[in-house]
Structures are given as C-alpha cells and as structure tokens.
Amino acid sequence: MTTKKTPKAPQDRKPKAAKVERPEDVKGFELLKSIDEVPVWEQAPLLALVARMTDQADDKGNIHVGSEEGVMLLGEIGRSMLPFAVDEKQYTKFASGRTALQDVMNLAIAWTSTLGEDESSDDS
Secondary structure, three states, X not given: OOOXXXXXXXXXXXXXXXXXXXXXXXXXXXXXXXXXXXXXXXXXXXXXXXXXXXXXXXXXXXXXXXXHHHHHHHHHHHHHHHHHEOOHHHHHHHOOOOOHHHHHHHHHHHHHOOOOXXXXXXXX
8 A cells, every 4th residue: 555645734844954155255255355454333334234134034034125215225235335345446346237236235244244253263
C-alpha cells in the first residue's frame, strides 16, 4: 500500500534562512569611507533615517518604498550618505539609474550595520 504525503500548509512550512551578506560585499560599499573615519555626530542622523526606513519592513523583513514617504525617506538617506563618499562623482553615479533606489537602500543598511562593531572581536 502506498501512502501519499500530505502537502504542508503554508503556515506549517519553515522559512528558509536568508542569505546574510557581509556588509563589505554589498554593491557600492567601497564607495564609502570606513566607519572609523566618520565622527558619531555625522553617523547618527543617517542611522536614524535608516532606522525609520527599516521600521517600515513587513513581517518578512521586506522594505517597500512604494509610498511617497518611503521614496522621500530613501532620497534623504541617499543625500545623507554623500558626505561619506570617497569620491562624490562615483557615488552620485552609483546613486543614479534604474536600480538606484534598491542599491542605495542596501548600501545604507550594510554601512550602518557596521556601527558598533568591534573588529578586535571578530572570530574569523
């Protein structure tokens, strides 16, 4: 006798672990100064903007910038990162074009995620 497997209901499926990237592997990371070169009074406003943006994430962690507020917030984040650019022209080119919204968002999250890291405590 053959038994059929009952398919799992969507709520019973375990989510796959998201691929975690190292911040320095994110597209454009090399365009920004090291966090060690940026004083806290310049880091804080960007961190606050990124926190506001990530607070808008859905249950799956996806950030949707389709709203007017989301797009405006992302524009402000992009401008706030300009002083941290190693080369303003290269950063401006990076922050322009079809994929710029997604690229800037990913870069801002990656760069601010390095705040508070202690390189001496790396296990690698």
